[in-house]
Amino acid sequence: MKQISILGCGWLGFPLAKSLLKKGFLVKGSTTTLEKMSVLENAGIFPHFVTLSAVEGQNNSNDIDNFLSNSQILIIDIPPKLRGNSNDTSTALSMTFVAKIQNLIPFIEKSSVEKVIFVSSTSVYSDAISIDLITEKTIPNPDTESGKQLLEAEKVLQNNSNFTTTVIRFGGLIGEDRHPIKFLAGRENLENPEAPINLIHQVDCIGIIEDVLEKNCFDEIFNAVAPFHPSRKVYYSKIAQELDLPLPKFDESKPSVGKIISSEKVSSVLEYAFQKPEL
Template sequence: MTQKVVISGYGWLAGYIGKALTGKVSIVGTTRSQQKRLALKEQGITAIEYALGDDTSALCNHLPNATLLLNIPPGRRNTDLASFTDNMLQLVDAAISANVAHIVFISTTSVYGDATNEVVTEVSTTQPQTASAKAHVTIEDYLLSKRGQVDISIVRLAGLVGPDRHPARSLSGRQLDAGNKRINLVHVHDIVPALTTIICNTPLNDTIHLCSLSHPKRGIYYVDAAKAMNIDAPHFSDTEAPPVGKVIDASKSWARLNITPLYGDPNRMF
């Protein structure tokens, strides 16, 4: 069992994870902001100002025998994904040189692309289409090539939902197509116990999915969600057509973690 976790990228998701891990392990978090560093310090978290691409020396001082949670997304506005990818691989190398015990990489189910109508399992072939998804696959493959030197857990997350975050809000009132496309979402209150298990127990050395267990059409789901949240509903075309799009099957991953997701039905997320 790890005694220390270093969370590189202390953003929205890390806030939930850090709160759950407080009192269980020693926590170190990185942030690009001095203000955020001071706020984390007040929460009892050792905080380091670090941006991807910076010198890793201060970060690496905390990594011997620790678990490193890599939770640094490329950012929607980041157009230099080659630099992002190279910096992530360099951070991995630095961590391994510092004798990190376990690396947990937060990846995404977008690595499968949107071209398939199939059920996708943890061993399905990746088909990344976006620059971000391609970057994630490159980082995943590099990490998996390091197994034997360090324990590696790849965690592919579906679309994120939380008490303060739901994609229906960004879709409110919009005219959209592909109402028959299936949704793949996961609630932060299910992610937290999964990551806590992965960090605090025996490393998986594998790839897992975290996603809800049902996948309604988005033209039905987001309209119902908007009504439940008392916001303007989006308007979709093709909702009555047969369902299309990938289905992220996370059933084996949940079973492996011995977790029954509280939000296996995405209709419980609003």
């Protein structure tokens, strides 16, 4: 029976862990909240309190070693969290997440982990791009600090020959309790009304990760968004009406910029069929 360690049992990692348990995996899950330890344990997950430091030598080696012990696969699902002034684009800020991944590497190297899945984002691709369709062959050029951190972390992991890494670049994440319309409803002067959406439902995130595991598809990069790309104005207005929320109002005085992310590789290589193709 294979054992998997999931670094980050949050909005996606926790339901993923529960789904993998049903498929017969032994699952170790990490949290940075002591109160959540019992939640993981009650779900049948082996809980571990793990916090990563960006400062070399300040990680609790016992916690990380125990978390990775006897696992063949590690799933990393911890998004970059920028701290401090939002206008600060200093090297120290932008490298914080990358430094955490770099400091994790020695622990992976000396563990039993052979394969890594890194949860990344389509934010590694620029919005202000002239290419209509983005594939895995498109050269990333992130606009945001989090996108820059994710791209560098991808490189750190995939360039390491001690284990094999597959990167999954998810689009905007939605689920039963999570949808952008909750933040956009009633707002005015929203930009890019004609930009296409690139979203993916939680159930498809889990399904794609499980397909990578089932088909042993490593040393790959996958873009993962639902094959459904109406404009922001059309989609969010429709969802607002369905949920009886105030309509968002868009600024149509400026040209829209955006991109369509292709998930064709997910469909062809993994033979994955989206469960929520139209969100």
